[in-house]
Amino acid sequence: MPPDCSVHVRPNRCLNSNYRFIECRHCADCCPRSAVRIVENAPVIEENLCSVCGACTTACQTGAIEREDYCEENLVRMAIQIEGKRVVLFCGRHQEPVRRGSRGELVCLQTDGCLAEISETALFEIALNNLAELAVDHCRDCPDGANLGQILDHIDRANELLQTVGRKQAVCAREEPGEERGLRRQRAVSTGRPELSRRETLLRLLDGGKQMVLGNIAIDPFSSGAKQNREASRAEWKDRLVPIYREAWEKTEEHGESARWPSVRMESGCTECGLCARACAAEALRIVQREGELIHLYRPMLCVGCRSCEHVCPKQIISVRLEKTDKPFIERAVFRTKAIRCRSCGKLTVPNETGLCPWCAGKPSADDMKNALRRRLG
16 A cells, blocks of 8 residues: 555535434444544544555445545546456455556456455446456455455446346356356445434424424525535446446346446425435435426435435425335436415425415414514513
8 A cells, every 4th residue: 555645535525424313334334444533423434443455435435435546447448448258356466466457368467455445336338348456355464354244245236227228147256266256135224313203303403494404404504605604415337337237237238237326215295394305315316397396306316315315304205225226317206296486485385274384384473473572572
């Protein structure tokens, strides 16, 4: 590992920093040396413990952690220049690597970090034209050997995506010299978010109006500067996958079994408060007006699975789960309802007896304010 490399945190992309109700620990839990700690709801990297393996950079779905002087696109570019061969990837600590050499149909490349730093996107792109093999035969003896599980998960996910475009088991792991490892079943990962009861959510709506949810959001999504302070929280490797996967899908004549992606489900009872779309960290969910309707549009490939939309919904009618999905790059309608203008503020809302949007309906009336003032003054 180059001595001048370092890993740094981008707080404006961190779910913990932007949302008080999310307790994401992906970066801390994956670190083999316990160098990442969550302090005051934000990741802190202990430089004296960090080996700069880069595992936390791919564990983070929002790109909140980056390693300097690492360009995954350069690795991919070198690998795909040689089409139709088997590409073997070695980590920077491997004891017997073949450095950028080739022998017959075999091409070997070595990175300066851990193989856990190579994302599922990179493996998918490399394996579209080549067989990709990750040399993990020395991982168990490595100080960062705990990353092996993450490496295998990346292989699983890449193979799952490759299968949908007609490429079966194009990525494998070599656990022993000359031995290949096939497809494993991918584990679902929980965000570890705290549960919020229906009663507590309803009380917050009645008592606080707008503050019901905004009190749980560090950056007010209704403020004019919200978009300037909070970037669309998606990792660079996740953004890069969208056009690559779409192109591969559209070129494929016979598709395999669909891969799993985060899926948003909405039940009836939506009040069109707009909190779900405004709280979406990855901007995967948005609300548009079309022909007198309000439509919730969702793109699975952009979703990072943070479930912020589920958490802020005052009616708790939104759920996020993993489902097999065709064409996840296509935006689709997950909910639609007729729209009227709020008779108080003029914003679009659902038809109701009061003719008010949820925010105006939650405001105290003039009589309520007078009565409250009289009680306070005695």
